Every structure is written in structure tokens, then in C-alpha cells.
Amino acid sequence: MADRLPPIAFDELNEDQKVAAQAIIDGPRGAVYGPFVPLLRSPELMGHAQRMGEYLRYRSAIGVRLSELAILVTARAWNQQVEWAIHAPIAAQMGIPPDVINAIARREQPEGMLVDEAVVHAFCVELHRDKQVSDHTYGEALALFGEQGVVDLMGLNGYYTLLAMVMNTARTEVPPSTAAPLPE
Structure with a gap:
């Protein structure tokens, strides 16, 4: 296309x-x-x-490593190949394990995540899937990141959703990347 x-x-x-x-x-x-x-x-x-x-x-309150994780979950939720091509290599450079990145790409629950990664992943998945976040997951995020961190995490999901909508509609060309494309 x-x-x-x-x-x-x-x-x-x-x-x-x-x-x-x-x-x-x-x-x-x-x-x-x-x-x-x-x-x-x-x-x-x-x-x-x-x-x-x-x-x-x-500069988000949750830091670059966890921001990149949130971006990947959002890219996967929107089947956004450009976001994935750009951010999967950055996430790996920031310390997100390849097994976690690959599980997100396959829409599987990643294993072996650090506690903060697991909370960010759960928060983002719930927000995209359920259009809200459970009390349990919200409480975990609040305890780890404080109110500013929770707001920034919501902002990351919303901002990268906006970009995904723009690029999906515009059919933005996927740049060369070291990341494998998202599977269908």
C-alpha cells in the first residue's frame, strides 16, 4: 500500500x-x-x-527503559510497524530483554520481567485491551512510580496511540530496522 x-x-x-x-x-x-x-x-x-x-x-517520570516498554505494548496494540521498527531496537538497547520484546510481538505474556517491567506491561495491556486499568494494577503502578509516574504512563499510551493512528491512516512507510516486523 x-x-x-x-x-x-x-x-x-x-x-x-x-x-x-x-x-x-x-x-x-x-x-x-x-x-x-x-x-x-x-x-x-x-x-x-x-x-x-x-x-x-x-524525560518521563518512569524513565526511558520503561517508556520504551510502554511504546512497544502500544505499537503491538495498534499493529504499528513504524513504531515497532523504531522502538524495538531502542528498547533492547535500554535493557528490555529480547525474550520480552519477542513475546510482546507475538501477543504473549512475557516471562522473566523485572517487577517494574511487569507492572508497566500489565498497565499498558489493560489500558489498551480493557480501556481502563484495574484497581490492583493501578495500585502497583502508583506504589512504584507515584502519581506523576502513573500520569506519564497514561500519557505514553495516549501519545503513542495518537501516533499509531496517524501512521496507520497515512500508511507511513516503515524504515529499515534491525527489528523483525510485527507478525500479523
């Missing part, structure tokens, strides 16, 4: 798009890729989204 909203050459961008693109290029991402390619059609939305994402991905 063809990419519905493919990349636009920088010299073809309007002034608002150039400003929004340059903000991403100058930030920790270093380039306009993935969800920001289709979002560039709405530069103000893209600007707000990228600032939220920058916080959630790089």
Missing part, C-alpha cells in the same frame, strides 16, 4: 512547516521521520505533539 502522506522536500514546505520541521531537526530526534512526516501537514499540531513526545520519550 502506498504512503498516503509521503515526505515533502524541505524546499517545498511552507514557512510554518519549515519552522516546525526545523524544531524537530534541532531537537533530540535530529530529523523529521516516522509520524512527523504526515503530521507536518498540520505544523501547529506537529509542534505540540513533538514537544509532548520529547518529554514522554526522553
Whole structure:
């Protein structure tokens, strides 16, 4: 299937798009890729989204390792190949074991997770599957991460759901990756 909203050459961008693109290029991402390619059609939305994402991905109260785990569960819930291609290798670099990553890809319950990983996984799975989180799982997350951590975890799920919806609709091209694609 063809990419519905493919990349636009920088010299073809309007002034608002150039400003929004340059903000991403100058930030920790270093380039306009993935969800920001289709979002560039709405530069103000893209600007707000990228600032939220920058916080959630790089500075959330639960830390990068657990944020990457939450992103993988969200990517799997939405069958989002671009998120998976980008974030599965990052999750592995941050210390999420390959067996955990592979189990998430197969929609299986991972074994051998650390306590904080198991709580994040349960929280994210429940939120995507049940559209809410049980009292038990919420209590575990609250005890481990505090209120800010729980809110950031909800934010990670919501933000990466937004990006998954954008890329699934736009049919954003999957970048080269060391990660195997998500199975059907």
C-alpha cells in the first residue's frame, strides 16, 4: 500500500512547516521521520505533539527503559510497524530483554520481567485491551512510580496511540530496522 502522506522536500514546505520541521531537526530526534512526516501537514499540531513526545520519550517520570516498554505494548496494540521498527531496537538497547520484546510481538505474556517491567506491561495491556486499568494494577503502578509516574504512563499510551493512528491512516512507510516486523 502506498504512503498516503509521503515526505515533502524541505524546499517545498511552507514557512510554518519549515519552522516546525526545523524544531524537530534541532531537537533530540535530529530529523523529521516516522509520524512527523504526515503530521507536518498540520505544523501547529506537529509542534505540540513533538514537544509532548520529547518529554514522554526522553524525560518521563518512569524513565526511558520503561517508556520504551510502554511504546512497544502500544505499537503491538495498534499493529504499528513504524513504531515497532523504531522502538524495538531502542528498547533492547535500554535493557528490555529480547525474550520480552519477542513475546510482546507475538501477543504473549512475557516471562522473566523485572517487577517494574511487569507492572508497566500489565498497565499498558489493560489500558489498551480493557480501556481502563484495574484497581490492583493501578495500585502497583502508583506504589512504584507515584502519581506523576502513573500520569506519564497514561500519557505514553495516549501519545503513542495518537501516533499509531496517524501512521496507520497515512500508511507511513516503515524504515529499515534491525527489528523483525510485527507478525500479523
